[in-house]
Every structure is written in C-alpha cells, then in structure tokens.
Amino acid sequence: MNSDQVVTRFAPSPTGYLHIGGARTALFNWLFARGRGGKFLLRIEDTDRARSTPEATAAILKGMDWLGLDHDGEVISQFDRADRHAEVAHEMLASGHAYKCFATQDEIQAFRDAAKAEGKSTLYRSPWRDAAADTHPDAPYVVRLKAPREGATVIKDAVQGDVTIRNDQLDDMICLRSDGTPTYMLAVVVDDHDMGVTHAIRGDDHLNNAARQMLVYQAMGWDIPVWAHIPLIHGADGKKLSKRHGALGVEEYQALGYPAQAMRNYLARLGWSHGDDEFFSDAQALEWFDLKGIGKSPARFDFKKLDNLSGQHLSAMEDEAVLAAYEAFRSVTGEDMLHPQKRDLLLKAMPVLKTSAKTFPQLTEKARFILADRPLERDEKAQGALDEVSRSILKELTPQLQNVSWDRNTLETVLNDLAEAHGTKFGKLAAPLRAALAGRAATPSVFDMMLVLGPDETIARLKDAAT
RNA sequence: GGCCCGUUCGUCUAUCGGUUAGGACGCCAGGUUUUCAACCUGGAAAGACGAGUUCGAUUCUCGUACGGGCUGCCA
Numbered sequence: 097m098n099s100d101q102v103v104t105r106f107a108p109s110p111t112g113y114l115h116i117g118g119a120r121t122a123l124f125n126w127l128f129a130r131g132r133g134g135k136f137l138l139r140i141e142d143t144d145r146a147r148s149t150p151e152a153t154a155a156i157l158k159g160m161d162w163l164g165l166d167h168d169g170e171v172i173s174q175f176d177r178a179d180r181h182a183e184v185a186h187e188m189l190a191s192g193h194a195y196k197c198f199a200t201q202d203e204i205q206a207f208r209d210a211a212k213a214e215g216k217s218t219l220y221r222s223p224w225r226d227a228a229a230d231t232h233p234d235a236p237y238v239v240r241l242k243a244p245r246e247g248a249t250v251i252k253d254a255v256q257g258d259v260t261i262r263n264d265q266l267d268d269m270i271c272l273r274s275d276g277t278p279t280y281m282l283a284v285v286v287d288d289h290d291m292g293v294t295h296a297i298r299g300d301d302h303l304n305n306a307a308r309q310m311l312v313y314q315a316m317g318w319d320i321p322v323w324a325h326i327p328l329i330h331g332a333d334g335k336k337l338s339k340r341h342g343a344l345g346v347e348e349y350q351a352l353g354y355p356a357q358a359m360r361n362y363l364a365r366l367g368w369s370h371g372d373d374e375f376f377s378d379a380q381a382l383e384w385f386d387l388k389g390i391g392k393s394p395a396r397f398d399f400k401k402l403d404n405l406s407g408q409h410l411s412a413m414e415d416e417a418v419l420a421a422y423e424a425f426r427s428v429t430g431e432d433m434l435h436p437q438k439r440d441l442l443l444k445a446m447p448v449l450k451t452s453a454k455t456f457p458q459l460t461e462k463a464r465f466i467l468a469d470r471p472l473e474r475d476e477k478a479q480g481a482l483d484e485v486s487r488s489i490l491k492e493l494t495p496q497l498q499n500v501s502w503d504r505n506t507l508e509t510v511l512n513d514l515a516e517a518h519g520t521k522f523g524k525l526a527a528p529l530r531a532a533l534a535g536r537a538a539t540p541s542v543f544d545m546m547l548v549l550g551p552d553e554t555i556a557r558l559k560d561a562a563t
Numbered sequence: 564g565g566c567c568c569g570u571u572c573g574u575c576u577a578u579c580g581g582u583u584a585g586g587a588c589g590c591c592a593g594g595u596u597u598u599c600a601a602c603c604u605g606g607a608a609a610g611a612c613g614a615g616u617u618c619g620a621u622u623c624u625c626g627u628a629c630g631g632g633c634u635g636c637c638a
Contacts, residue, residue, distance in 0.1 A: 526597040538599035
C-alpha cells in the first residue's frame with residue numbers, strides 16, 4: 097500500500113436527505129481523491145441514535161449514486177465503531193489526557209444560564225478535572241478531554257490558512273457520554289485516523305471544532321490530516337440555505353431535470369475555480385481540482401447559471417446518454433416508460449432536442465410532437481393558428497406530400513412553393529403546421545418534426561388538423 | 564456576550580503590489596430566424612467603509628460595519 101496515497105471521506109449525518117451543501121462537500125472530496133488516484137470513503141455519522149434514521153442513510157446513498165460519486169469500500173457506520181471509540185477514550189483516561197466528570201446535565205445547564213444572565217463566558221470548567229480518584233462518587237460520569245488552558249492552538253487549514261485559537265477559549269470537550277457512548281467530536285477523530293484519512297474537506301462549521309479535535313490527535317500521538325474547511329453555500333438572499341429557498345436535497349435537483357454532470361460542474365464551480373473555466377467535463381474537473389482553488393467566502397446558489405450550464409451539458413452529451421438520463425428522469429418523476437417506438441423517434445430527434453433544451457422538463461416540451469399521440473390535444477394558441485384559411489392550405493398540402501421523397505430539400509421546396517402560390521412566405525405556413533404536428537405554437541423546426549415523424553404520421557396529423 | 568471566519572459587477576469568480584480590474588451567468592440593445600429556445604454582435608455593471616505601510620494598493624496591516632460559524636452528554 098502506498099503511504100502517499102490520498103484518502104478522503106465524506107461523513108454526513110443521516111438526519112435527512114443529502115443536502116446540496118453536503119453534496120458539494122462530497123464532490124470536492126471525491127474530485128480530490130479520484131483526481132489523484134486516491135481513495136474516497138463514505139462514513140455515516142450516526143452516533144446520535146435519536147436523530148439518525150435508515151431512511152436518511154438510504155436517501156444519502158441514493159443522492160450520491162445519482163451524482164455519480166462512487167466511494168471505495170463499504171459504507172462505514174460510525175455507530176458500529178462505538179467500542180473502538182470508547183477504547184480510545186479509556187486510553188486517554190489512562191494516560192491522563194482525559195478525566196471523569198461527574199457533573200450532571202442539570203448542574204451544567206444551571207451554570208450556563210447563570211453565566212449568560214451575567215453576560216459572562218459560558219465555558220464550563222469542570223470541578224472534576226483534577227479531582228483525586230478516591231473522591232469520585234459511584235455515579236454516572238462523562239469522559240472529558242483535559243484541554244490545555246495556557247497558550248494557543250493553531251489549526252493549519254489548506255483553505256483558511258493558519259487559524260489561531262487561544263486555549264482559554266477551549267472547554268474540556270466530552271468524549272464519552274454518561275451512558276458510555278462516544279460523541280461526534282471523539283468519533284470523528286478516531287474514525288478519520290483509523291480509516292487513514294489524509295485530507296478532510298468539510299464545511300467550515302467545523303473549523304472551530306478542529307481546535308479541540310486536534311487535542312485528541314495530540315493526546316493519542318496521531319498525525320493530523322490536512323484540513324480544508326470550505327465555506328457553506330448560502331441561499332439567493334445570502335442567508336443560510338434553508339427550506340424557504342426551495343430545493344435543498346439533491347434528489348430535488350434530479351426531479352427538476354438537471355443532468356448529473358451539469359450538477360457536478362455547477363457545484364464544483366461554486367466556491368472553487370480554475371481560472372476562467374466555467375463549463376468543463378468531469379475529466380477536466382478531476383484533472384484540475386485542487387485545494388488552492390477553493391475560495392474563502394460563502395457562495396450563493398444561482399439557478400439561472402445552473403440552467404445555463406445544464407443546457408451546455410445537454411448539448412455536449414451523446415444522444416444516447418441524454419436519452420438514458422432522460423429516461424431515468426422520467427422514472428424519478430413517475431412518468432410512463434417510453435415505448436420503444438417513441439424511444440427511437442426521440443433518439444432520431446435528439447440532436448435537435450438536446451441543443452434547445454436546458455433541462456429535462458424543457459426537453460419534454462420540445463419533444464411533445466413525439467410524445468403525444470393522435471388525435472393531438474391543442475392549446476389555445478395552436479388552435480388559433482388553424483383558422484379557415486390555414487386549414488384549406490393544409491388540405492391542399494396533403495396530396496402534394498403523398499409521393500415526394502422525404503428529405504429536407506424536397507420538403508422545403510414543396511412548402512416554399514405552396515407559400516408562393518398563395519402569395520405569402522413560408523413563415524405564414526409555419527404556425528399552422530406547428531399546430532398540426534405538435535398541437536403547440538412553440539415547437540422545434542417544422543422540417544425537423546416532419547423528418548422525424550415520417551410521411552405517414554405527418555400526413556395523418558395534417559389531415560387531422562385540416563378537418 | 565465571547566471566540567473564529569468572510570466581504571471584487573445583481574450572481575459565480577479571475578487577479579499571486581503596478582491591469583483601461585478579466586471571464587461566465589443574468590440583464591439591456593441590435594442581428595439571424597420558421598415559433599420558443601438556441602445562436603451572433605454590442606452595452607451597462609464591482610474592489611463594504613476608514614486609516615496605515617508603500618513611489619504605488621483590490622492585493623499587506625489595523626479598525627469599523629455587515630454577513631456567517633462555533634460557543635450541546637447534536638453532527
């Protein structure tokens with residue numbers, strides 16, 4: 097095994113869906129590891145039994161899967177490793193780096209309330225820190241880390257630079273709860289160490305915690321991984337991302353009809369940059385991604401830009417790939433499976449469809465002339481285009497199309513000639529043709545539709561509209 | 564309250580002391596056109612504020628303001 101190998105991890109807590117901010121954190125870790133031939137691990141931080149649910153774990157896995165963020169090895173449950181965490185806590189107890197604290201939660205709460213009321217620091221100083229063992233009562237206790245009170249702790253962060261926190265700001269964090277279960281603060285350190293994590297890219301809500309976690313590394317004599325604390329994503333109003341901003345879970349973006357590679361591109365670009373590159377492939381992201389390019393300030397989520405990127409990716413994707421992703425989208429949103437025949441037509445029309453749609457719902461709209469069956473339901477605008485005059489022209493057109501060779505040039509000639517015969521331009525004919533072929537006023541090019549539909553279906557639809 | 568972090572066009576960002584402060588999305592105008600979209604051309608649009616260091620600050624330092632985070636026997 098190569099000791100230089102990069103190992104990253106994504107460590108969400110299973111209390112809900114995969115949050116969009118979490119997805120970006122996962123993406124950064126994935127890009128960093130995969131781009132360097134390293135490993136990307138997944139650990140579920142489920143030590144809070146009251147809030148963790150298997151449904152949430154499943155939702156996170158699903159979200160990761162959709163985003164294409166594959167992890168190495170088994171999914172690790174932090175809760176399953178509780179014994180190991182306790183073992184480390186007891187080691188620190190034995191080595192004098194930790195101590196038993198018998199203060200009850202009520203006592204501590206009372207202290208905090210009083211401190212707050214007086215406007216004083218709410219940092220709790222346990223009276224048990226230096227208590228002799230023979231004074232210990234026979235009562236439940238928590239294991240606290242004995243943090244230094246002098247000097248300062250410097251967090252070396254790959255994004256934030258050196259962050260110095262005075263030790264008198266640190267409390268003696270709890271490692272083991274009074275019921276013997278480990279806290280996140282301890283577990284995260286033990287797990288990262290045991291899993292061989294070399295780089296931990298995580299939200300900057302953990303930046304302050306890093307100082308206390310560092311003490312555990314020091315107490316155990318372990319190497320500290322490279323930390324990179326990335327700023328959180330904010331909503332469009334600059335406030336913390338919350339439910340009122342709409343889409344929060346990645347599965348919502350899937351349901352909104354964004355292809356996964358567009359999501360990866362957009363998310364990567366949110367808070368990270370590689371010069372002026374905006375639109376890029378996964379291969380390029382993998383090659384370019386580094387910690388240096390990560391910005392320090394929080395970014396806001398912008399759907400307009402996502403839309404644009406999404407459109408560019410759709411255009412650049414292979415026809416089959418777009419179709420496959422589109423089918424997955426349809427199944428997620430509960431739409432019918434595509435009939436093989438319609439699938440073929442969609443594939444045939446894909447070069448046109450994919451370049452004019454930004455999202456899958458838009459693609460559905462553009463593909464309406466394929467998806468809808470005769471007799472077509474027409475909206476008001478389409479119906480309006482089929483006035484008396486137009487219908488008579490369509491009636492005149494049908495026989496002319498009967499035996500022509502079905503290619504673009506011929507069709508253009510026929511329609512242009514017809515328009516000329518009526519002393520008008522083709523543009524005038526286009527509206528009723530759209531209405532006849534798609535039942536809508538906004539559609540792909542008339543010729544594109546005719547070519548995809550073929551002569552029989554085209555003529556049948558024209559006849560439907562003419563009567 | 565204490566501590567920590569952040570602040571360049573509306574948004575995402577580039578800039579490693581010297582630039583007409585660049586790009587992208589969006590927006591506006593024009594063009595193309597067979598509707599919508601797409602596409603092409605052009606345009607408006609930014610260094611939070613105040614000091615200091617320097618020949619010279621968006622860039623370095625300090626302060627202020629604003630925003631965010633932490634301050635849990637949550638993660």
